[in-house]
Amino acid sequence: MKASFWKSNPVTVTLIAIQVVVYVLMTLAGGSTHPAVLLQFGALQAGLVHAGQWWRLITPVFVHIGFAHILINSITLYFIGMYIEQLFGHWRMLVIYFISALAGNLLSADWLPAGISAGASTAIFGLFGAFIMLGMSFRENQAIRILSRQFLILVVLNIVTDLMVPGIDLAGHIGGLLGGFLAAYTVAAPRLGRVNMLERLIATVVLVVGLVALFLKVS
Structure with a gap:
C-alpha cells in the first residue's frame, strides 16, 4: 500500500494488517480451518460466551477460516473502509466497525448457539450499513446517493447469497448491517454536514436497547 493511503x-x-498477522499465526499454529485453532485465536462459539468469554463477541472479527475468506474480506474492507474513513473520520469509523462486530456476533451467538463463526464480515456489513445511512441523511449529495444505492444493491445480493449457500453466518451479517446503520447515526458525519438530532437520538436508543437485550439473552 502507498504511504499516502496509510496516512x-x-x-x-x-x-x-492485524487480521493478516492473525491469519499467519493461525497457519503456523496448525491451520486456519482447524476448529481448535479457530477457538484458540478467538472465534465465536456461543457456549464459550455463555461461560463468560465475552471477548469472543469482538475477537472473531480478526479471525478467518481459510485463505479465500481472509482474501475476500481484506479486499472488501480495503475498498469500503477507505470510503467510510474519509467520510466519517478515523475514530468514528473505528466505533462503527466494532459496534457492528459486536451487534453481528451477538445476533450470531443467539441464532447459532452450536456453531463456530469468525470473520470481519460482521463489521464490514456494518460499514455498508453506515454508507446506507449516509445515503438517507445526505440525499442531496448526488455522489453519496449513487454510492449508497450501489452498496445497498451489493448488500441485497450478499444476503440472497447467504440464503442460498450453507455455512454462511446470515445472522452475523444482518446484525452487523443494522449495528453499523444505527451506529453511523449515533456518531454522525460532520465532514459531510449535520444529521437530524431526533434521528440520531432514536437510532442511539434503539442501538443501545438492542445491544443490551441481545447481551442479556446470550449471557
Missing part, C-alpha cells in the same frame, strides 16, 4: 486511512490499514 489517509490508518484505521483501515491497521485493521487489515
